[in-house]
Amino acid sequence: MNILEFTILVAxxxxxxxxxxxxxxxxxxxxxxxxxxxxxxxxxRYAIGASLVSVIATSSGAASAxxxxxxxxIRIGMFLEIATTVGALVGAFLAAFISTKALAMIxxxxxxxxxxxxxxxxxRAQRNLPPDPLAxxxxxxxxxxxEEGGMRHYNxxxxxxxxxxxxxxxxxxxxxxxxxGAVKVLAMDQAMKIPFKVSTTTSxxxxxxxxxxxxxxxxxxxxxxxxxAMPVMLGVLAGSMLGxxxxxxAETKMLRLVFSIVIGVLGLQMLYKGLTGGI
Amino acid sequence: MSTTRNWTDxxxxxxxxxxxxxxxxxxxxxxxxxxAIYLARHGRExxxxxxxxxxxxxLRILSGIVREAFRLRGRGIIQLGLxxxxxxxxxxxxxxxxxxxxxxxxxxxxxxxxxxxxxLYSLLGxxxxx
Numbered sequence: 001m002n003i004l005e006f007t008i009l010v011a012x013x014x015x016x017x018x019x020x021x022x023x024x025x026x027x028x029x030x031x032x033x034x035x036x037x038x039x040x041x042x043x044x045r046y047a048i049g050a051s052l053v054s055v056i057a058t059s060s061g062a063a064s065a066x067x068x069x070x071x072x073x074i075r076i077g078m079f080l081e082i083a084t085t086v087g088a089l090v091g092a093f094l095a096a097f098i099s100t101k102a103l104a105m106i107x108x109x110x111x112x113x114x115x116x117x118x119x120x121x122x123x124r125a126q127r128n129l130p131p132d133p134l135a136x137x138x139x140x141x142x143x144x145x146x147e148e149g150g151m152r153h154y155n156x157x158x159x160x161x162x163x164x165x166x167x168x169x170x171x172x173x174x175x176x177x178x179x180x181g182a183v184k185v186l187a188m189d190q191a192m193k194i195p196f197k198v199s200t201t202t203s204x205x206x207x208x209x210x211x212x213x214x215x216x217x218x219x220x221x222x223x224x225x226x227x228x229a230m231p232v233m234l235g236v237l238a239g240s241m242l243g244x245x246x247x248x249x250a251e252t253k254m255l256r257l258v259f260s261i262v263i264g265v266l267g268l269q270m271l272y273k274g275l276t277g278g279i
Numbered sequence: 280m281s282t283t284r285n286w287t288d289x290x291x292x293x294x295x296x297x298x299x300x301x302x303x304x305x306x307x308x309x310x311x312x313x314x315a316i317y318l319a320r321h322g323r324e325x326x327x328x329x330x331x332x333x334x335x336x337x338l339r340i341l342s343g344i345v346r347e348a349f350r351l352r353g354r355g356i357i358q359l360g361l362x363x364x365x366x367x368x369x370x371x372x373x374x375x376x377x378x379x380x381x382x383x384x385x386x387x388x389x390x391x392x393x394x395x396x397x398x399l400y401s402l403l404g405x406x407x408x409x
Contacts, residue, residue, distance in 0.1 A: 001325070001326050002322065002324060002326060003318065003321050003322050003324050004318055004322035005326070006328075007314075007318060007322075007326075041329045042329065045331050046331060053361050053364060056365060056367070057303055057306070057307070057364055060299045060302060060364075060367050060368060060371075061300070061303050063299055064295075064296045064297070064298075064299035064303070074375070075387060078387060078390055078391050081394045082394055085398060086397055088401075089401055092401075138386070139386075208367070208368040208371075209368040209394065209398070211368075212368040212369055212398055212401075213397055213398055214401065215365045215401075216365060216398075216402035216403075219361070219362075219365070221339070222333035222335075222336075222339050223333070224334065224358070224361060225334060226313065226317070226334075226338060226353075226355075226357035229357070229361055230310055230314040233307075233361070233364070234307060234310060237307060
């Protein structure tokens with residue numbers, strides 16, 4: 001295969017990953033590394049470098065639309081970014097000392113967990129929780145436009161737990177080159193009891209900053225190959241922009257099921273390849 | 280008080296949105312130009328990403344990337360576009376410090392400053408990318 005054919009195929013695959021990721025809300029980043037390393041036989045370190053760069057592109061592209069709608073909470077995002085960026089730096093440094101086999105296995109476990117999370121029903125959101133002293137001191141409580149119309153107030157809970165989980169999300173992002181949006185949403189929505197819509201948009205807002213923290217390390221270490229990152233970044237960006245456009249009317253329940261099965265299967269394959277040393 | 284605050288909040292969000300869009304668009308354009316040059320010159324060579332050898336230092340550090348880009352090397356131009364992309368969230372964080380200063384929110388100026396220091400450390404200090 002020559003470089004031109006390779007570039008076209010990788011761009012097409014990345015486009016599809018970006019499209020499905022944004023339509024299902026599961027993120028395209030998680031399938032990029034398995035796609036590149038399992039099907040295109042790219043070394044996992046190059047795959048992670050390219051994926052990380054594309055994560056910045058999709059997050060910044062989507063966040064530019066979300067900040068205007070008034071859902072994302074800039075204070076919560078900025079405070080938690082302290083944890084995610086430090087975590088991302090730690091993850092990126094760790095990546096240099098971990099064998100590619102171990103990386104593949106960690107990736108596999110993460111994919112299986114993501115597939116499980118996406119099928120698990122979300123517990124009903126509790127409303128009207130009492131204000132938490134620390135969250136109040138940090139001025140995190142906010143309002144957002146509710147479905148019923150008007151603004152709804154929310155009080156943020158368990159800040160230390162959320163902060164610790166965010167450190168983990170950052171470390172995963174730096175180690176595996178993903179946005180780890182699922183863990184970020186889990187930390188905000190489940191641990192800190194922030195309304196789901198606010199959690200997802202704030203998470204999107206944070207992903208670009210988190211990924212930028214580890215991208216610098218990857219770039220200077222020579223893990224970002226321009227020939228590979230070019231089709232991946234442009235493909236994912238185009239796919240996720242198209243996805244965001246058709247999302248409003250699309251019926252995504254079935255798509256979400258299919259995509260979570262794909263994620264699960266890729267997880268098993270990564271785990272298998274890691275164990276047998278085929279990566 | 281509350282109306283001025285809302286006004287500033289909204290203005291900041293508008294500017295942040297524009298900043299992110301411009302950064303991503305600019306980066307995508309630069310990467311596309313570099314990609315076109317790269318493919319025109321090297322498209323027929325065999326692709327081989329299965330063996331990891333790391334990038335040459337000219338594509339890892341800022342001075343090298345800029346030099347390669349100005350020589351109109353495709354890979355150098357792509358890398359310059361990717362640097363612009365990485366710089367976009369960093370610029371957003373830097374801008375947020377100004378935003379919180381406008382709101383006289385000292386606590387969040389400190390938090391944002393910490394995030395900015397971590398980001399700059401990653402870019403400048405970790406592997407001397409610049």
